Amino acid sequence: MISVYIHIPFCKSICTYCDFCKVLYQKDWAVQYLKSLNQEITDRYMGEEVRTIYIGGGTPSSLSLKEIEYLLLLTNIFNKEYLEEFTFECNIEDINEELLLLLKKFNVNRLSIGIESFDEENLLLMKRKYHTFKDIEEKINLCRKLEFNNINLDLIYALPGEKMQLLKQDIKYLLKLNPEHISTYSLMIEDNTFLSYQKINSIDEDIDAKMYEYITKKLTNNNYNHYEVSNFSKKGYESKHNLVYWNNQEYYGFGCGASGYIGGIRYNNTRSLTSYIKGNLNSSEEIISKQNNMEYELILGLRKLEGINIDEFNQKFNVHIEDVFPIKPLLKNKDLILKKNMLSINPKKIYIMNEILLKLV
Numbered sequence: 240m241i242s243v244y245i246h247i248p249f250c251k252s253i254c255t256y257c258d259f260c261k262v263l264y265q266k267d268w269a270v271q272y273l274k275s276l277n278q279e280i281t282d283r284y285m286g287e288e289v290r291t292i293y294i295g296g297g298t299p300s301s302l303s304l305k306e307i308e309y310l311l312l313l314t315n316i317f318n319k320e321y322l323e324e325f326t327f328e329c330n331i332e333d334i335n336e337e338l339l340l341l342l343k344k345f346n347v348n349r350l351s352i353g354i355e356s357f358d359e360e361n362l363l364l365m366k367r368k369y370h371t372f373k374d375i376e377e378k379i380n381l382c383r384k385l386e387f388n389n390i391n392l393d394l395i396y397a398l399p400g401e402k403m404q405l406l407k408q409d410i411k412y413l414l415k416l417n418p419e420h421i422s423t424y425s426l427m428i429e430d431n432t433f434l435s436y437q438k439i440n441s442i443d444e445d446i447d448a449k450m451y452e453y454i455t456k457k458l459t460n461n462n463y464n465h466y467e468v469s470n471f472s473k474k475g476y477e478s479k480h481n482l483v484y485w486n487n488q489e490y491y492g493f494g495c496g497a498s499g500y501i502g503g504i505r506y507n508n509t510r511s512l513t514s515y516i517k518g519n520l521n522s523s524e525e526i527i528s529k530q531n532n533m534e535y536e537l538i539l540g541l542r543k544l545e546g547i548n549i550d551e552f553n554q555k556f557n558v559h560i561e562d563v564f565p566i567k568p569l570l571k572n573k574d575l576i577l578k579k580n581m582l583s584i585n586p587k588k589i590y591i592m593n594e595i596l597l598k599l600v
């Protein structure tokens with residue numbers, strides 16, 4: 240069983256913080272892009288049974304309905320007999336009955352919607368379209384009416400100057416919408432983004448940490464399971480697709496800027512839309528050695544709050560994990576926790592996860 244990620248690099252406007260692989264939507268580019276995507280899928284896919292499909296971006300919903308239909312038809316090449324999860328990312332303004340019915344027709348059963356914030360000023364800073372809570376609620380109700388019962392909502396917090404009160408308000412609205420899954424991201428000001436060119440500084444680290452703590456407490460108190468450093472879900476609604484990444488399992492990545500991991504090789508497609516459209520995937524490839532693979536298994540697996548099963552790790556790689564990584568000192572200083580046979584990052588220190596991982600690998 241395998242998973243599939245498909246990247247759609249088009250957006251209707253460009254957010255000030257974005258460093259993803261994306262361009263402004265243009266019809267002729269979109270048409271050519273979908274043709275190249277078709278070619279890549281046909282050439283690469285080896286006919287495996289597919290368990291999860293994730294169409295992300297960019298903004299897949301920025302395509303026209305006809306283009307979305309063409310895209311969904313491309314997924315018919317996959318062996319979907321055992322397909323469990325099919326996610327489509329959309330922006331709230333693109334949601335309408337026609338789109339939802341089309342997604343239903345192709346068995347999309349999970350929506351991931353970029354809300355990011357309910358606050359007008361926050362959205363202005365990110366250069367995202369503002370919608371009133373009522374507008375958003377109506378769109379979510381429409382999704383519910385058409386029986387989409389697995390919805391993820393994204394939230395971005397810790398924007399420059401953001402106050403705790405504003406975050407509390409955003410979380411309150413988010414909970415009111417009662418999604419099955421919530422992804423939260425602290426705003427990072429990456430190089431080559433509008434915010435970095437404007438020399439805007441990130442929020443103070445202590446405030447960021449307090450916000451993370453608030454989100455974690457509030458969502459877990461409201462029956463969301465904090466199962467990955469940035470992700471929360473109701474019971475049974477963890478993202479099956481994203482768990483493939485965190486469990487270091489193999490998946491196809493199709494499209495401009497997409498990454499995949501197939502047959503022990505990790506690859507990254509070109510981020511240049513013009514190259515991709517010309518059919519030049521220009522993928523860089525990394526053959527994964529046993530040591531690399533163990534590092535991926537550890538780094539990705541420790542993103543999950545439950546951590547990794549060390550018996551399974553030892554069996555899979557025929558080693559003792561403590562002979563390969565300096566586990567013992569980190570257990571001693573309580574950066575890591577070992578409960579039964581599960582090795583995880585101390586939940587009190589999850590906020591400094593990256594520092595802990597650096598000590599490990």
Ligand code: SF4
Binds near residue numbers: 257297
């Ligand atoms: S954040 Fe999403 S919607 Fe905004 S420009 Fe980037 S890919 Fe497009």
